Amino acid sequence: MSLTMDAVLQQARPVLPVLVIEDVSLAVDLARALHAGGIRVLEVTLRTPRALDALAAMRKALPDLLIGAGTVIHAEQFGEARDAGAQFAVSPGCTERLAAAAEDSGLPYLPGVMTPSEVLLALEYGYRSLKLFPADGATSIKMLKSFKGPFTGIRFCPTGGVTPDNLLGFLRLPNVACVGGTWIAPSNLVRARAWDQITQLAAEARALAGGLEQSA
Numbered sequence: 001m002s003l004t005m006d007a008v009l010q011q012a013r014p015v016l017p018v019l020v021i022e023d024v025s026l027a028v029d030l031a032r033a034l035h036a037g038g039i040r041v042l043e044v045t046l047r048t049p050r051a052l053d054a055l056a057a058m059r060k061a062l063p064d065l066l067i068g069a070g071t072v073i074h075a076e077q078f079g080e081a082r083d084a085g086a087q088f089a090v091s092p093g094c095t096e097r098l099a100a101a102a103e104d105s106g107l108p109y110l111p112g113v114m115t116p117s118e119v120l121l122a123l124e125y126g127y128r129s130l131k132l133f134p135a136d137g138a139t140s141i142k143m144l145k146s147f148k149g150p151f152t153g154i155r156f157c158p159t160g161g162v163t164p165d166n167l168l169g170f171l172r173l174p175n176v177a178c179v180g181g182t183w184i185a186p187s188n189l190v191r192a193r194a195w196d197q198i199t200q201l202a203a204e205a206r207a208l209a210g211g212l213e214q215s216a
Contacts, residue, residue, distance in 0.1 A: 005108040005129040008066060008088050009157055009177035012041035014167070014209030016180045017202070018070060018159060019044050026190055027054035028061040033195035034185060035062055037202025043090055043180065045070040046077060052084040059085035068110075075101035082107055090180075092133050092160075094118065099125040110157060119151055128153060129177065134160030141169045148175050167205065168212055181205075 009016075017034055019042060021027050027044075034042060044055040046069055058067050068088035069081035078101045081089055086107060091098055094111035102109035112133040113119045122130055132140060135158030144156060158170050159180030170179050184201045 003066075003087060003108055005088060005110050005127075006155060006177070008041060008068070008108055009110075009129055009155060011066060012157075013178040014171055014212075015039070015184060015202070015205045016157060016159075016178050017042050017184045018180045018182045019185055020047050020182070020187060021051060021054040021190070022048050022187070023191075024050045024054045024057060026193065027057045029193065029195055030185060030190055030198065031058040031062050031065060031067075033198040034202050035065060037184075037199040038206040039184075039202050040064075041066040041068070043068050043070040044086075046073075046081070047071050052080060055081070055086055056084045059087075068107075072098070078102055078105035078107060081105075090131060092131070094122050094125070094127075096125075099127075112159075116147070116150070119147065119154065123151075123154075129155050129157070131180070132156045132158040135170070135179075136161040137163075137166045138169070141166070141173065144170070144173050144175060148173070151175070164205065164208070167208060171209055171212055 044051055066087050069086040070090040072089045072091045075097050082105045088108040090110045092112040110131045111122050111127055112131040113122055155177040156175055157178050157180055162179040162181045170176050185198050189197050
């Protein structure tokens with residue numbers, strides 16, 4: 001059975017860590033720290049020269065994790081990500097060319113949207129799991145509430161502005177599958193090799209969401 005983006009987001013809930021990895025030698029330790037905190041799905045952004053090398057190292061060392069490539073903005077990156085071992089791909093937006101490349105690659109794809117027109121475009125390409133980007137707290141929570149009526153059955157992963165302070169506001173929405181965030185593994189903690197702190201941040205996010213699920 002092939003992996004779907006909906007299944008990826010379900011496994012990621014509550015938080016999909018968005019990682020910017022500068023030093024590939026730290027990648028495996030970072031993945032292990034997040035895994036120890038209960039994280040099962042990671043996104044390695046293609047913002048650094050050796051991002052795909054980091055992704056490949058993580059996949060080899062921790063085969064139980066689902067690891068995707070983020071910030072995919074060029075069509076050729078889908079094939080490169082797949083060849084490096086990526087199991088899904090994420091973009092900050094959506095274009096016809098990116099959608100075609102995603103289909104050719106066979107990777108589950110999470111395209112980014114920000115407006116109703118962009119949601120409609122993604123729907124035309126057949127996508128029902130979408131990334132809301134950027135998500136800036138209260139304004140985005142209000143917008144997602146308004147999306148619930150016209151976009152029945154669409155699931156969102158808000159990213160780019162989600163913090164521990166507004167995490168639950170997003171997760172309470174029925175059309176939010178999970179949230180994406182950089183705060184769980186900020187670059188300063190990665191550079192400092194503060195693995196215990198990163199594990200703690202991951203565990204705290206899961207604990208917050210766990211309380212929400214129990215009260216639902």
